[in-house]
Amino acid sequence: MRNLPFRLIPPVCAAVCSALSGPALASGQEAALTPLALSPGLNAVPDIAGTGQEGSIAQLWRQNNKVRGQHIFLVKVGEIAATLEGREQIIDMPHVGDDVIRSVRFARGNFRGKSTLYMLIASRDVGTSPYEAATTHIQSFALVQDHAAFDFAPVRSFVAAQKYCHADAALLAELNFPLSPIYAGRVTPTGC
Numbered sequence: 001m002r003n004l005p006f007r008l009i010p011p012v013c014a015a016v017c018s019a020l021s022g023p024a025l026a027s028g029q030e031a032a033l034t035p036l037a038l039s040p041g042l043n044a045v046p047d048i049a050g051t052g053q054e055g056s057i058a059q060l061w062r063q064n065n066k067v068r069g070q071h072i073f074l075v076k077v078g079e080i081a082a083t084l085e086g087r088e089q090i091i092d093m094p095h096v097g098d099d100v101i102r103s104v105r106f107a108r109g110n111f112r113g114k115s116t117l118y119m120l121i122a123s124r125d126v127g128t129s130p131y132e133a134a135t136t137h138i139q140s141f142a143l144v145q146d147h148a149a150f151d152f153a154p155v156r157s158f159v160a161a162q163k164y165c166h167a168d169a170a171l172l173a174e175l176n177f178p179l180s181p182i183y184a185g186r187v188t189p190t191g192c
Contacts, residue, residue, distance in 0.1 A: 033107035033118055035178050049143045049150055050114030053078045057106060057117075070094065073104060075117065075143065075152075082143055082150040090119070099131050100124075100185065103167035105177065111142035111155065118142055119152055120177060122167035133163035133192050136170040166191025 036045070038059045048055025058074040073090040075082040084090050093102035107118045119141045124134040137159055141152035164170040169191030171177040185191035 033109040033120075033177065036106040036108060036117075037181060038106065045117065047115065048075075048117050049077050049082075049145060050111075050116045051077070051145055055117070071104065073106075075119075075150075077143070077145075077150045080148070080150055082152060084119070084141065084152040099165055099191070100167040101126055101130055103171060103180070105168075105171060105180065107177070109142070111144065111153075116143045118155070120171055120175065122164075122170040122174075124164060124167055124170070131165065133165050133190060136160045136162075136164045136167065136174075138170060138174050140175075162190060164190050164192070 036043075036057070038057060040059055040061065043057045043059065045055045045057060047053070055075065055077045058072075058076075060072040060074070062070055062072055071092045071094070073092075074088060075090070081088040090104055091102075092100070092104040094100050102121065102123045105120045107120065108115060109118045110116070111118070121137075121139045121141075123137045123139075124130075125137070126132070126134050137157070139157045140155040142155050143150060144153045160170055160174050162170075162173065164173070166183075166185035168180045168183050169185055169189065172179055173189050
């Protein structure tokens with residue numbers, strides 16, 4: 001399956017993974033999320049936190065002088081940087097693309113009666129080889145105002161019962177959240 005043309009992988013995998021993964025385990029807030037497609041650079045997001053303020057998500061790429069690199073995301077509400085656990089930079093770990101270790105995805109949804117930005121993170125606990133199926137942690141966060149600051153508040157966190165070889169495959173199987181447009185994993189429910 002690795003030889004499929006790159007642009008055919010997402011639609012094919014979405015159909016196959018959905019059919020093979022059984023019912024989604026989505027509950028609560030994640031069931032009503034609308035994925036945001038980000039472009040490299042600055043992405044404007046109207047009323048980003050349900051406060052009427054414009055916001056943005058910067059998607060940057062940092063190369064580490066090897067094959068690997070990582071996306072860095074910076075979320076702002078007006079001129080104020082939003083934080084996740086005290087950090088302004090949110091970082092994924094694509095490894096080499098077909099075995100993403102940590103996926104960071106964004107969506108719109110309602111939290112506490114307001115439309116706001118959500119962040120979904122799937123993180124694989126890789127051992128000696130990042131290519132093997134690994135225990136995967138799924139987390140969702142909602143952007144909320146905390147006095148004059150904005151933070152990503154935890155909404156839900158769990159360890160997936162299934163092991164995964166690709167973090168985006170875990171988001172699809174566990175939350176029924178669509179695959180990334182640049183998904184390059186195997187066309188299976190676990191990405192293995």
